[in-house]
Structures are given as structure tokens and as C-alpha cells.
Amino acid sequence: MLGNGVMEIRSIFKENLVKLYTRLIRLLYGIDPHKVLFISFNGKSYSDNPKAISEKLHEEAPELNIVWAFTDPDKKKGIVPDYVRRICSHRSLMYYKELSTCAVAINNFPFPLIDKGEDQMFIQTFHGDRAPKKVMYDSPFKKRNYKLAETIPGFCNLGIVGSEYGEKLFRSGFRYTGEILKAGTPRCDMLVNPDYEYADRVRNTLGIADDTKVLMYAPTYRRQNVGNNTPQEIQKIDLERTIEALENKYDCKWVCLIRTHPGARQRLNGYSCNEGILDVTQYEDMADLLLISDMLVTDYSSSAGDYAILRRPLVLFQSDIDEYIEKDRSFYFDMNESPFLIAKTQQELEELISTFDDGMIKKNCKDILSFFHTNETGCSSQLVVERIIDFIEHGK
Numbered sequence: 094m095l096g097n098g099v100m101e102i103r104s105i106f107k108e109n110l111v112k113l114y115t116r117l118i119r120l121l122y123g124i125d126p127h128k129v130l131f132i133s134f135n136g137k138s139y140s141d142n143p144k145a146i147s148e149k150l151h152e153e154a155p156e157l158n159i160v161w162a163f164t165d166p167d168k169k170k171g172i173v174p175d176y177v178r179r180i181c182s183h184r185s186l187m188y189y190k191e192l193s194t195c196a197v198a199i200n201n202f203p204f205p206l207i208d209k210g211e212d213q214m215f216i217q218t219f220h221g222d223r224a225p226k227k228v229m230y231d232s233p234f235k236k237r238n239y240k241l242a243e244t245i246p247g248f249c250n251l252g253i254v255g256s257e258y259g260e261k262l263f264r265s266g267f268r269y270t271g272e273i274l275k276a277g278t279p280r281c282d283m284l285v286n287p288d289y290e291y292a293d294r295v296r297n298t299l300g301i302a303d304d305t306k307v308l309m310y311a312p313t314y315r316r317q318n319v320g321n322n323t324p325q326e327i328q329k330i331d332l333e334r335t336i337e338a339l340e341n342k343y344d345c346k347w348v349c350l351i352r353t354h355p356g357a358r359q360r361l362n363g364y365s366c367n368e369g370i371l372d373v374t375q376y377e378d379m380a381d382l383l384l385i386s387d388m389l390v391t392d393y394s395s396s397a398g399d400y401a402i403l404r405r406p407l408v409l410f411q412s413d414i415d416e417y418i419e420k421d422r423s424f425y426f427d428m429n430e431s432p433f434l435i436a437k438t439q440q441e442l443e444e445l446i447s448t449f450d451d452g453m454i455k456k457n458c459k460d461i462l463s464f465f466h467t468n469e470t471g472c473s474s475q476l477v478v479e480r481i482i483d484f485i486e487h488g489k
Contacts, residue, residue, distance in 0.1 A: 223398025
């Protein structure tokens with residue numbers, strides 16, 4: 094009990110210190126009306142909704158100063174465009190200074206608790222619009238002193254969602270009461286309006302031949318592996334057999350991409366990479382990989398709700414569902430009452446593959462999108478950018 098009390102006091106002290114520092118910084122330096130700050134997955138990558146908004150913003154207003162915060166800015170050289178100024182994130186003093194003095198900030202993870210100015214616009218895009226697993230305040234594993242800045246009235250000026258389900262999750266998970274733009278998730282614009290020339294470039298970057306189809310296996314992380322910084326164990330899926338089943342079904346060559354969650358620092362245990370199985374965990378943006386994949390197998394990831402937009406084969410492989418509910422997350426809905434195709438064993442997965450046909454797959458994806466009451470317009474990035482430019486030019 095004493096240990097918890099000491100930790101809580103330290104947390105409150107740090108929170109107040111950060112608020113004091115950011116208030117002083119803003120008073121000393123003021124707000125730069127042309128600076129827009131982005132951060133994705135706590136600075137791990139140039140990706141997701143922030144990336145889509147950033148690139149559309151530069152296209153529409155190239156005179157603005159775009160800043161990205163990364164855990165290792167030097168490693169992002171050559172990955173981010175030249176017009177981006179890179180800074181160090183991970184709660185550095187530089188990050189707090191930039192966050193305190195920007196006109197607009199865009200994040201897909203919870204914002205830090207700072208002293209935000211009334212003449213600043215903070216946009217929370219989140220990254221799990223159609224996630225089945227309970228998050229943040231809804232999670233049974235949240236800490237006693239858990240606190241999100243998004244809960245504070247007026248801290249965030251805008252939330253971004255792509256479905257009615259996503260809006261409910263956003264309100265509940267963040268306890269957010271502010272304005273929400275429900276016109277799609279920016280990262281999904283490229284799935285609504287696929288650029289096949291761009292997809293070919295991504296495939297070439299990964300060394301995938303033109304005559305080869307792509308299976309992506311993308312399990313979400315497990316809490317114990319993230320907490321212990323240990324590799325995530327492979328579930329009871331046999332990827333070689335899955336590739337063989339797909340090759341028999343479609344009479345062509347397949348390759349498998351393994352993609353672990355950004356929250357996991359280690360890749361999966363249990364598979365060695367070869368010409369048929371590629372580890373793409375370090376690839377910067379998941380949306381690119383969804384675009385080039387001809388089939389997705391995941392477990393409890395919101396990527397399934399995004400992938401359904403493409404109307405391609407999609408299976409949830411959930412061999413550890415009971416253990417997952419006990420140790421990781423509970424769900425917002427009963428998986429068995431959803432339209433998802435679910436396999437709990439390798440045999441079930443192969444049997445599902447044998448039943449695939451184009452009509453069935455398209456109907457299944459349509460049912461998934463309807464289940465979430467999805468509203469992906471394909472112009473979400475444009476609409477968010479219009480709000481940003483309007484704020485910069487006219488304020489409130």
C-alpha cells in the first residue's frame with residue numbers, strides 16, 4: 094500500500110512539474126502560428142492517421158512548418174520527407190517545448206498532461222477505430238491512478254473516427270466529451286481509393302514478385318511480452334501449411350508477411366524468415382502492407398476492420414482466446430456473434446480457405462463494415478486538413 098502511495102505522489106509531482114514547465118515555455122516563447130506537430134505510436138514510426146494528415150497538409154499548405162517527434166529522429170532520416178523537421182519524443186524537454194508552442198498537434202496515442210493554451214488545437218485520431226478489445230478507461234487492467242488528458246474538457250478540440258462503433262469506443266475509452274469528426278480514418282483513405290502503382294512500389298521494396306500473392310499474418314501484442322520485453326510466442330498457426338493451402342486453392346505462388354504490433358519491441362518466436370516468410374515488423378506503415386496483401390490473418394486487432402474495406406479474404410485466428418481474455422483484454426462484443434470468419438485451429442483455418450469464393454468474401458467484408466456502421470469516405474485526411482487550415486487562419 095505504501096509503495097502504491099509513493100508512486101502516486103511521484104506521478105502527481107511529475108504531472109504538476111510538466112504543467113509548470115509547459116506553461117512557462119508557452120509564456121516565454123508564445124505560439125508559433127505556422128507550426129504543426131505530429132506524433133504516431135509514441136514516436137515509434139512515421140505512420141498511421143498522423144502520417145496521412147501530415148502529407149495531405151503539406152500538399153494543401155506547403156508554407157506550414159511540419160514537425161514530427163520520434164524516439165530516434167536520426168533513424169528516420171530518408172524515411173520522412175525532407176520538409177519535415179524531426180525532433181526527439183519520449184517525453185523529452187524538446188518534445189514538451191514543441192508541443193507547448195505549436196499551433197496544432199496531432200496524435201494517435203493519448204496526449205501527455207501539459208498546460209495547453211486556449212489558442213492551440215489538439216487533434217486525437219486514435220489508432221483503433223474498430224478494435225474489439227477494451228482500451229484505456231474501459232480496460233480491466235488500467236492502473237488506479239490512470240488519467241488521460243483527453244478526459245479534460247477543452248483539452249482536445251477534435252476527435253477523428255470512421256464508424257459509429259468507433260465513436261462509442263472513443264467516448265467510452267477516452268471519456269471524451271468534445272467534438273468528433275465522423276468521416277473516416279485518414280489512414281484508410283488509401284484503402285478506399287487504392288493507388289495500384291503505389292502498391293507495386295511497396296511490393297518492389299519488399300522484393301515480392303509480380304506473380305506472387307501476399308498473405309499477411311498480423312497478431313496484436315500480448316501484455317506480458319510488452320511488459321517483459323520478450324518475443325511474442327507464435328500461436329497454434331502453421332504458416333507454411335497456410336501458404337500451401339492458399340497455393341492449392343488459387344494455383345499460384347504465395348508469400349507470408351509477419352507483422353507484429355507497434356507496441357511489441359520483439360518479433361514473433363517460432364519462425365525463421367526465408368523466401369516464403371518475411372518479417373515486416375520494422376516496415377514503417379501498416380496501411381501500406383494492408384494495401385498489398387491479398388489475405389489478412391490477425392487475431393484481435395483493429396486492422397481487421399480496416400482490411401474489410403478492400404473486400405479481400407480475412408480470418409481471425411484465435412487459438413488462445415480464453416487466455417487472452419484472462420491475461421490481456423476483454424472485448425466490447427461477443428466474437429461469435431460478429432460476422433468475422435474465425436478459426437481456432439489450423440484445420441479450421443484451412444477449411445475456411447477451401448470455401449473461399451469472391452462473392453462470399455465480398456459479402457463477408459460488407460457485413461463486417463455494416464457491423465461497425467463504418468463510414469470511411471476516402472476523404473478524411475482532406476476534411477481534417479481543412480479544419481487545421483481554418484483554425485490556423487481564423488482561430489476559434
